[in-house]
Ligand SMILES: NC(=O)C1=CN([C@@H]2O[C@H](COP(=O)(O)OP(=O)(O)OC[C@H]3O[C@@H](n4cnc5c(N)ncnc54)[C@H](OP(=O)(O)O)[C@@H]3O)[C@@H](O)[C@H]2O)C=CC1
């Protein structure tokens with residue numbers, strides 16, 4: 001089993017430097033895949049109401065046999081549940097589906113700015129945290145201006161912002177803002193969804209030089225940027241491979257060479273315009 005190192009979030013919680021994405025893992029096979037990820041050493045699980053797999057995640061947590069406090073279960077509030085009362089109901093429904101007594105990391109999935117209810121949603125999450133139903137609160141797909149607004153209107157900054165981040169979109173400015181404000185970055189689609197990224201010359205050359213796989217090069221790059229990647233794989237062997245990135249290091253020059261692949265977002269995910277219900 002791989003031991004994944006941790007960092008400490010601004011709220012004092014110990015948080016893995018690499019986690020497990022669960023989008024698409026559903027049904028009995030999905031539960032088995034999540035259990036095998038936990039057995040491989042993953043301790044941070046990323047789910048969402050919209051992934052329709054919270055019951056599979058909760059079942060995998062119970063089947064793992066681990067002490068509950070060893071795992072960080074993430075879920076996310078969808079756009080249709082924005083608003084104070086709606087977000088509180090959303091959390092209760094997530095807890096029912098998870099079959100757990102606490103959401104360890106609760107995120108607003110997308111800001112949906114045209115609806116303009118993310119501040120009210122955030123107020124509900126602050127209260128859910130005070131009541132102990134949620135441990136850490138954060139957001140996903142928020143811009144610097146949206147984070148500033150949460151701080152200005154509620155006095156509470158998210159401890160995590162989970163955003164699209166991979167070598168084609170390294171998010172340099174947003175990461176610098178996070179660092180300045182004590183926010184941990186999480187990278188979604190860290191492998192760029194197994195696109196041509198894994199065949200880029202710079203990646204395959206580094207993999208050969210270091211004696212690791214292309215995915216390990218990419219995931220190590222995330223770790224060295226100070227962002228927690230959450231790669232998804234339904235296969236036990238790949239899950240182990242993806243977690244096994246703590247026994248080698250890239251030089252600053254190698255990190256910079258990978259970051260030079262930057263070309264922008266890969267999907268329709270601009271938080272100022274993307275609406276996801
Ligand atoms: N907050 C948000 O808005 C978003 C959050 N997310 C989260 O981020 C997670 C990860 O992103 P995701 O979009 O799944 O994409 P990833 O970048 O994690 O890529 C997943 C793909 O890569 C393949 N893969 C994984 N490991 C390997 C490997 N070692 N070798 C070859 N192929 C591999 C997987 O296939 P296989 O399973 O067959 O191994 C799958 O097809 C999601 O599961 C979700 O939890 C994602 C999108 C948006």
Ligand SMILES: O=C(O)C(=O)[C@@H](O)[C@H](O)C(=O)CO
Nearest residue numbers: 023048109110267268269276
């Ligand atoms: O998987 C997720 O969590 C998402 O939010 C995706 O649907 C994401 O919105 C996307 O793929 C954007 O293009």
